[in-house]
Amino acid sequence: MSRSELAPLAAAAVRDAAPLFAALGDETRLGLLLRLSTGGPGSIARLGARSHVSRQAVTKHLEVLAGAGLIRDSWQGRERVWEIDRARFADALDYLERISRQWDAALARLKTFVET
């Protein structure tokens, strides 16, 4: 094996990950994420409709989620609309695929090892 098959975990990536863990570790925020993922893009009014927290608090929670890159906002007229960042979620689902490819590589080495 002449070159690296796996790149080391960059320190920057670890730093980037911290806000994501923090963002997900809250019941209200998980609820907001769920609402966005099942109901599609929504305004603060819609997202906060069945919530026990104030509109200001909902906005704060949404901004934490946005800070972690999980959702993003856009302005539609005078309304601020939030939506899930699909790319981020697709990345998360990629996990098994990556481990799967490591197995492919390891088994290819095993094949060479026992067949020669």
Place this chain on the structure above:
Amino acid sequence: MKNTDRIEKEMVLRAPRSRVWRALTDSREFSAWFGVKLEGEFAVGQSVKGPITIPGYTHVTMEVIVESLEPERLFAYRWHPYAIDPKQDYSAEPMTLVEFRLEEAPGGTRLSVVESGFDRLPAHRRDEAFRMNEPGWQGQLDNVRKHVEV
């Protein structure tokens, strides 16, 4: 519904079952193809560990706990998958189970590998893993295949 709990692989190796069994369960042979330097022998219930030898990962210690050793049939162990961040303590997390099953096949040995238990891992582990760079995994695999087939 897409399965997120397990990975399954199967391949036929042009080598007898006894040869494949030795490559899997002799810890020195396992080390050679896997890319690790395990210290000690595999024994049921025992932990075996050692540093990864894959360039870029030599700071990582791999540890497996042997679950089954059924000669020429089943070799299984538990480990922490993708536990490559030395700053992270993985010991409290659930482990996945890796099972190697051997079977006679025309011209050699059918080997299946199943790794299961991913659904029990904490969500942040999946996040950590997808952040890894992936420099040409597929290309690397193709290189090995070409090398073997020629």
